[in-house]
Amino acid sequence: MNVQLTSAEKKQAIFESTLRLISDYGFHGTPISQIAxxxxxxxxxIYHYFASKDELIVELFRYSKQKIQDATFRDHDASAEYHNRFVTTWINLVKYYVQYPQVLSFFEQFYSSPYVKEIFTDETVCFQDEISLFLKEGIRDGYIKQLDINIISAAxxxxVIATAKRGTSQYFKFSEExxxxxxxIIWDGIKK
Amino acid sequence: MNVQLTSAEKKQAIFESTLRLISDYGFHGTPISQIAxxxxxxxxxIYHYFASKDELIVELFRYSKQKIQDATFRDHDASAEYHNRFVTTWINLVKYYVQYPQVLSFFEQFYSSPYVKEIFTDETVCFQDEISLFLKEGIRDGYIKQLDINIISAAxxxxVIATAKRGTSQYFKFSEExxxxxxxIIWDGIKK
DNA sequence: AGATGTTAATTGAACGTTCATTCGGCCGCA
DNA sequence: TGCGGCCGAATGAACGTTCAATTAACATCT
Incomplete structure (x- = not known):
């Protein structure tokens, strides 16, 4: 941090530090002073960029969500065969979480915290819906079983989450195979 | 709380209050004073029964883990057909989480917090291992694909978690069907 | 049974620390 | 010289924890 940073870069630095520290020490274990x-x-x-610690956390969530969405659908070719797109998307998501375990950890904490209420009162368009659209497409076009999107999406x-969690454990490393x-497994389970 | 309680009952009352409050407001959102x-x-x-807030939370985890384990393997008949036992176990677990969403919420918070380190440094025998044993049995006896237990267990x-989370959402209720x-889906995916 | 002594359980006010947030001033750039 | 971003010590509230005092529980003796 010994170079001049633009405003956006500084904001990003705050985001990255918050992500790292919160994933290591939890919400209540990371004071603003440490983040700074x-x-x-x-x-x-920090209070020049964010109104409060809560707002910082909620904005960090949006920021991370955007990044992971970009990574998951990077190089996504909507015209390719559905099964291939399915495999690629699933693996992209797992690999992202394995590469950035802080994001996984932060998301898990966030989703099971009172903060979610601040987000999901007005914001119905979330990351899962992007995935859901893709899954709905598979159901509509007959590649996937005709079950409720909630069921397919849960599967x-x-x-993804369970695999990524184990993939970041020190005791077990998943190979490409x-x-x-x-x-x-999951494809066999939900394919038509 | 207007009747005389034994020591064990009072400890349990503290556990239940902590569970409820933490699932609603998070670790940092529930002061000891509120729990009391x-x-x-x-x-x-509370400090008569627990050395610190941390110890209370760690003990609450053990307490809840025991209860959920009992509920999941209640009426488990080890001599029954494997597929039936699989279905029963999976559904028992989901139903427990749906019935006691505070437990699910608390577990999710706990697993993605620094507290886990206090538990899993010396304690390798955990709830997941009971499930793992059952799954290993299926692999050994040829009912389940010959894949690493980490993969099967993750599936x-x-x-279970993803289904239970959606089952507790106000927007969607799972039927028995x-x-x-x-x-x-999951059985189709992992069966041999 | 009743009195007495002993130990355990319970209380809540007080303490000390931590932390989010504020604010008066400083520095670099126009 | 003025201004906006930036600093970090100061503030005040909240919280975990302690403890001296009080009460309940129970065993022992007369």
Missing amino acids: QHAGVATGT FLGT DLENMVG | QHAGVATGT FLGT DLENMVG
Whole structure:
């Protein structure tokens, strides 16, 4: 942090520090003062960019959600064969979480915290809906069983999260083959 | 709370209050004073039963884990057909979480918090291992694909959690049929 | 049974610390 | 010289924890 940063870069630095610290120490374990120190700014500066700690966390959620959405659907070719797109999307998501376990950890904390209420009162368009659209497409076009989107989506995301969590454990590393086995399981389960 | 309670009952009352409040307001959102008030005791009393707030939370985790384990394997008949036992276990677990969403919420918070480190440094025998044993049995006896237990377990628990989370949402209620569809998906995916 | 002593349980006010937030001033750039 | 971003010590509230005092529980003795 020894170079001049633009306003946007400084905001991003604060985001990244918050992400790291919260994933390590939890919401209540990371004071603003530590975030500031880690990001190389003064505590007061954070209040120049964010109205409160809560707003920082909610905005960090939006920021992370956007990044992960971009990564998951990067290079997504809507004209390719559905099964391939399914496998790619599933694996992209798992790999993102494995590469950035802080994001996974932060999301898990966020989703099971009172903060969600602040987000999901007015914001119905969320990351899961992007996935849901893709899954709905598969149902509509007859690649996937005719079951409620909630069921299909639960099967998809549930396995992603569970796989990624184990993939970040120090005791077990998934190989590329393991991932393909795993996505094979879920595909076998929901394909028509 | 207007009757005389034994020591064990009072401890349980504290557990239940903590569970409820933490699932509603999060770890940092529930002061000891509130737990005490909700449980009908003085703040000091909590420190008679638990050395610290951290110890209370860690013990609450053990307490809840035991209860859920009992509920899941209640009436479990080890001599029955494997597929039936699989379906029953999966559905039992989902139903427990749906009936006691505070437990699900607390577990999710706990697992993605620094508290886990206090538990899983020395304690390798955990709730998931009881499930894992059952799944390993299925692999050994040829009912389930010959894949790593981490993969199979991730598929099992991932779908349980994801299903239960949606089952507790106000926007969607799973029917008995939905649950059977869901466990059908995961069984189709991992069966040999 | 009743009195007495002993231990355990309970209380809630008080303490000390931590933390989110504020604010008066400083620095670099126009 | 003025201004806006930035700083970090100061503030005040909230919280975990302690503890001296009080009460209940129970065993022991007369």
